[in-house]
Amino acid sequence: MEQYDHTAIEEKWQRVWADAGAFHVSNASTRPKSYVLEMLPYPSGTLHMGHMLVYTIGDVVTRFRARNGLHVLHPQGFDSFGLPAENAAIKEGVHPRVSTERNIEHITSSMRRVGWAYDWSRSLTTHDPTYYRWQQWQFLKFLERGLAYRKGAPVKWCPNDQTVLANEQVRDGRCERCGFEVESRLMEQWFFRITDYAQALLDDLETVDWPDSIKARQRNWIGRSEGAEVLFLIDGLDEDVPVFTTRPDTLYGATFFVLAPEHELVARIDSDDVREYVRRAGVKKTAERAQAIEKTGVFTGLHAINPVNGEQLPVYVADYVLTDYGTGAIMAVPAHDQRDFDFATAFGLPVRQVVRPPDNDVDESVAYVEHTEGEVLVNSGEFDGLPAPEGGRGIVERLEAEGRGGFTINYRLRDWGFSRQRYWGCPIPIVYCEECGIVPVPEDELPIVLPEIEDYKPKGVPPLAQAEEWVNVSCPKCGGEAKRETETMDTFVDSSWYFLRYCDVSNDEAPFERAAVDYWNPVDLYIGGVDHATVHMIYARFWVKVLNDLGMLGFREPFAQFFSNGWVTLGKTKMSKRAGNIVGPDDFIERYGADACRLNILFLGPANEDMEWTESSVEGMSRFVRRLWRVVSEVAEVAPTSEPGAGPLARKAHWAIAKVSDDVGRRFAFNTAIAAVMELVNELSRESAGPESRFAAETAVSLIQPYAPHVAEELWSKLGHEGLWEAPWPVADPAMLEVESVEVVVQVNGKIRDRLQVSPDLDEDELVALARASERVGEYLDGEEPARTVVVPGKLVNFVT
RNA sequence: GCCGGAGUGGCGGAACUGGCAGACGCGCGGGACUCAAAAUCCCGUGUCCUCAGGGACGUGUGGGUUCGACUCCCACCUCCGGCACCA
Secondary structure, eight states, X not given: OOOOOHHHHHHHHHHHHHHHTTTOOOSOOSSOEEEEEEOOOOOOSSOOHXXXXXXXXXXXXXXXXXXXXXXXXXXXXXXXOSHHHHHHHHHHOOOHHHHHHHHHHHHHHHHHHHTOOOOGGGOOBTTSHHHHHHHHHHHHHHHHTTOEEXXXXXXXXXXXXXXXXXXXXXXXXXXXXXXXXXXXEEEEEEEEOGGGGHHHHHHGGGGSBOOHHHHHHHHHHHOEEEEEEEEEEEETTTEEEEEEESOGGGGGGOOEEEEOTTOTTGXXXXXXXXXXXXXXXXXXXXXXXXXXXXXXXXXEEEEEEOTTTOOEEEEEEOTTSOTTSTTSEEEEOGGGOHHHHHHHHHHTOOOOOOEEOTTOOOOTTSOOOSOOTTOEEOXXXXXXXXXXXXXXXXXXXXXXXXXXXXXXXXXXXXXXXXXXXXSSSOBOOEEXXXXXXXXXXXXXXXXXXXXXXXXXXXXXXXXXXXXXXXXXXXXXXXXXXXXXXXXXXXXXXXXXXXXXXXXXXXXXXXXXXXHHHHHHOSBSEEXXXXXXXXXXXHHHHHHHHHHHHTTSOSOSOSBSBEEEEOOEEETTEEOOTTTTOOOOHHHHHHHHOHHHHHHHHHHSSOTTXXXXXXXXXXXXXXXXXXXXXXXXXXXXXXXXXXXXXXXXXXXXXXXXXXXXXXXXXXIOOHHHHHHHHHHHHHHHHHOTTSTTHHHHHHHHHHHHTTTSHHHHHHHHHHTTOOOGGGSOOOOOOHHHHSOSOEEEEEEETTXXXXXXXXXXXXXXXXXXXXXXHOHHHHHHHTTOOOSEEEEETTTEEEEEO
């Protein structure tokens, strides 16, 4: 028997697949389509076991679906703009393009060695001008629609990376990438008006097949809350200030009024105390502000008029009011809000209860914030005695009639600030003209290609500002002197539409042809980690909705089904380059082969749960592959070719077909499918020369192919067949799934006392008679007649006394 | 605080719709082959008791429903993750 030489076998079949164009798909087929996609990887130089998991899941599904008659699109590319390459450039002086492309080359060759079935002819890299040209083009469409705009806004600024961060890139007040504490700065920024789509993003979650946990995260992120907006007139400034509240029922309980330090009106308050407070609040790190336990604030000397009763409420500036939620101003109702209560306590402000729970005396020493059935309004003028929800509604309706308020819905989601003071990103096709202002670059001048620069170091101004020849242009409108936008786009823009580009990757007249995109989309199975469940996946959904509104495509949701893979951990920490705990597949592929590695990563546990990396399991898997090789090779040599019978081995094979088909096709239970093939191989090894052995061997090889395609292909040809990658998936014969005899459990009072081997189609009476006849049952029944007999045909008989 | 998820042998896990708890693998113990080792193969492997037939206990804890609960219900404990001065 030939030795199992994994390297030779894997190289051989990878060549065969490439030569045959095995995974190359066209945009037309009579077969039904399936689009299988894993999240776009950032090209760090090396693969690790986390990548191994995600891409092998996608690969198994791809190969399984292809053999089940589907026309499967399974592309791969790289999210190749972004900070790490630029940081490396700053550190080592290598041009980001050079290091990025070197990384891509390296990681691609690793990917090819794993044997993943990608249509590499559709590959894309987001730093390629042929890709980002069409991103710039789409940006211009967004701009035309008013969905991209520029405004001054307080932004999260990372003093280390010298750049603005999206809210999503801030974790616990720190820069997600470098861990530096984030500051707040007021800057002109580009925004996408994603908030226009908040409700649609929420509603359409109903239409996708995603895990509930992921949907919950998105709902959380969008943060819809129903309430009212109420206008308070600030005396002295003569300004109406809107506040958002979810508790309009407590309006009569407002005893003071608070503005966030960043609120636009604060600058107009002429008070040294206020200016000093605002200055100090601005210096405070975001993290400090969020963690502060003691409430701080300053009285402005002004008063706001409560529109429900005309009361004069003292106006404070305090940093417990957030500038970017609601309107940045609140009415404070200390009796019914813990934060307001804390502030009132610290500043000696009055507390007035206006909602009374049933059978409760008014206790103004604590805030009553919960909701109880039957609570009623008190101290609320004409609304006294009404149930709180009804009273709240009445109050808003009256304000509405008076033009001082109305019902409204507020979202936590904020517009997407997407400009970055960075070099290695997609240039924003905008020119600033002194005469004409913000001028979009005409479409026929795209792409605006990233210029070469000398120095990547951030200096507070974007690195692109140094590329003077590039920056100074004439205005497309008036021809006068103008300057290019020097900020670049957030890389989440790049990954918001790449899955569309794959469908028509070399189009140089449009981002994609609508027919191609409509044919393949939505993605039938999207695979990736939870860490992108709120960020990337919300942006991509937004992007698709906008393109749909622009008539560029015919669907509203990009990802019909989402499989959230678990994390591969090492030392209980998610494996990642940043955590410095990566174990790569290259070494293991060399030692044990790609097939063993692919099997191993999926056998570690359920693919949607976290799994700790262990080296010993690869060895176990390598044993299995070698065993498979030996057993099947032997069968190929000695087992007769004959019609498969209906004996135990053939039945086991059919059982395995049914099990693997269901596990891979429906349940995504990749680990148990492998276990089923192992069981089959175990039985086969005990009977390698029987009349059913050849069928069992063929079945085992065929079933393991999505996982271990190389060795499966080699064994398939040893068995005398060709082209397993395109062979039809085996179908289980239902007749063969029925067993000749089953073991029926006989219980007395729910405890197993005997087991019977019986025919599965024995009727209930016969089964009970047989069970009654059992000696052991007789012992436990001890002469008594069972009061009740429960029969589950083919499973058990239970006598209850 | 709100939301989501998970607790099963020495370990990873299986049990999908309420019906044999521990499939499959790792590890460990014993044996075969070998001069020896590796590789391979075979047997055993939840805990305790045992007259060696078997018996009792056992899926985070406490209750409940049921002939029967890892699975359903109630209460709780622990761990992991998300959101969070969000008005």
